[in-house]
Amino acid sequence: EVQLVESGGGLVKPGGSLRLSCAASGFTFSNAWMSWVRQAPGKGLEWVGRIKSKTDGGTTDYAAPVKGRFTISRDDSKNTLYLQMNSLKTEDTAVYYCTTENSYGPKGPFFDIWGQGTMVTVSS
Amino acid sequence: DIQMTQSPSSLSASVGDRVTITCRASQSISSYLNWYQQKPGKAPKLLIYAASSLQSGVPSRFSGSGSGTDFTLTISSLQPEDFATYYCQQSYSTSMYTFGQGTKLEIK
Secondary structure, rough: OOOOEEEOEEEEEOOOOOEEEEEEEEOOOHHHHEEEEEEOOOEEEEEEEEEHHHHHHOEEEEEOOOOOEEEEEEEOOOOOOEEOOOOOOOHEEEEEEEEEEEEEEOOEEEEEEEOOOOEEEEEO | OOOOEEEOOOOEEEOOEOOOOOEEEEOOOOOEEEEEEEEOOOOOEEEEEEEEEEEOOOOOOEEEEOOEEEEEEEEEOOHHHHEEEEEEEEEOOOOEEEEEOEEEEEEE
């Protein structure tokens, strides 16, 4: 079964740090481009950033609100994606989803596999 | 950044109705437009990719159209399980993806 399972969410004070994990199974994780998408309470979806597969360079891209504070990494030997979040702000409070970025030939990319999400609350 | 604007923001409809949701991009995105459905407390689900391609397993009552800046998601005959929030997303700018603000589809 294709699955993504996030973990690591919780309550953290402003200025603090947190690392989220996303465990993948049921597909070839090392070939996958992976993204993080977040959703603040009662709000819409916001793309956070992405890491390409190592064969495609392993490079990362980030949304402006998190650039310089968040770092995405991957451990293909463990089939796990990470999101290191530093200098957290109250506006980072959200459910964080990991998702696969896929294409069918020239059609795409799109997010087709999603985890269940993990809640991050930044509050004093 | 490419801005995505959905209309309406909310919509009331009845089972069996035909419903159309619109998504407009701030610049041309060709056909790099995806649609997702999200139910409360659940992760989003991919419905349509590349503006008009139906994701595997998604009922055929869902369809998408458009190119350039204007796109639509149509549900031909609403079913009870279709009441949810729908989001468009552009994948033209691969270094900065953006979503529309969402359209909440409610039961009339």
